[in-house]
Amino acid sequence: MKKIVLLILIFFVNIVNMFAQYKSDALHVWSIVKADLERTQSVYISDSSIYCQIFSYMADSSKLQLANECKTYLLDYGNRNLIKKYAQYYEIPWQKYPLFQTLATDTIRPNSKFPLWVNAMLGDSITLNLLISEFSTSTDFSNKMNFLDCLLRRNDIDVLSMLIKEYEKNIYYYDRHNYACYSSKFFLIYWLRHIFNENPLFCRLYKENIQNTNVHYISTNNTDDIPDVITNNSSVFDFINDNGNDNHNEYLKMVELFVNETYGVHINSDDVKLIWFYYVTERE
Numbered sequence: 377m378k379k380i381v382l383l384i385l386i387f388f389v390n391i392v393n394m395f396a397q398y399k400s401d402a403l404h405v406w407s408i409v410k411a412d413l414e415r416t417q418s419v420y421i422s423d424s425s426i427y428c429q430i431f432s433y434m435a436d437s438s439k440l441q442l443a444n445e446c447k448t449y450l451l452d453y454g455n456r457n458l459i460k461k462y463a464q465y466y467e468i469p470w471q472k473y474p475l476f477q478t479l480a481t482d483t484i485r486p487n488s489k490f491p492l493w494v495n496a497m498l499g500d501s502i503t504l505n506l507l508i509s510e511f512s513t514s515t516d517f518s519n520k521m522n523f524l525d526c527l528l529r530r531n532d533i534d535v536l537s538m539l540i541k542e543y544e545k546n547i548y549y550y551d552r553h554n555y556a557c558y559s560s561k562f563f564l565i566y567w568l569r570h571i572f573n574e575n576p577l578f579c580r581l582y583k584e585n586i587q588n589t590n591v592h593y594i595s596t597n598n599t600d601d602i603p604d605v606i607t608n609n610s611s612v613f614d615f616i617n618d619n620g621n622d623n624h625n626e627y628l629k630m631v632e633l634f635v636n637e638t639y640g641v642h643i644n645s646d647d648v649k650l651i652w653f654y655y656v657t658e659r660e
Contacts, residue, residue, distance in 0.1 A: 585627035620649025
């Protein structure tokens with residue numbers, strides 16, 4: 377009886393130690409990922425040692441739970457070029473990570489079972505046309521962002537054309553979830569930050585120029601009165617004119633020059649004093 381109790385106790389202690397080790401490793405991985413993103417101000421991880429450490433976990437069959445968490449970090453924050461560069465050196469059981477394999481290799485073809493973002497990344501024309509159409513016709517900021525998020529890993533001229541058309545509208549969208557207004561120019565910048573994530577224009581200079589603490593307060597009986605698209609609200613545009621940030625406008629000029637030099641496309645657009653700002657409502 378004592379032997380059974382001892383074995384149970386040893387088993388319990390081992391489980392506790394394994395869980396503690398997992399929590400420690402998981403916290404460590406997230407801390408180095410977060411530190412790298414903050415250091416570079418990039419949307420993707422740039423430190424090669426982080427990729428190697430994560431791949432070592434994914435190749436270790438005894439650390440499946442940690443490996444799944446690491447996989448999620450790379451799906452969200454992994455630079456595809458660096459993923460492909462380093463993943464080849466590790467014996468990763470690809471059958472456990474079918475979506476991640478689409479990032480790590482060039483041999484996977486589009487599949488109707490894949491999420492939209494995977495098929496878009498793989499260049500599936502039907503998926504790309506669908507996302508472009510949905511983005512272009514939607515007037516809801518959250519929906520537009522959802523469609524655009526599916527296009528962030530595809531450097532495509534049709535996507536660029538879609539975003540330039542949006543850029544040139546010179547209107548604002550109300551984000552009801554975050555109580556903010558975004559210029560239609562924001563979407564192009566957001567996409568370019570992911571496509572050219574190592575370019576200082578979309579890392580350090582973005583951070584330096586697009587930080588914004590402007591808050592526009594209004595009083596209203598019904599927040600639903602605020603439209604999804606703001607084109608002629610005098611209160612909003614008076615606020616923009618009074619609180620305009622020259623850094624925002626200068627940054628947009630740098631982005632337009634970059635697009636012209638990189639893609640050979642000239643953008644015709646009016647100046648904008650604020651790319652985004654908080655738009656907080658208070659009930660009367």
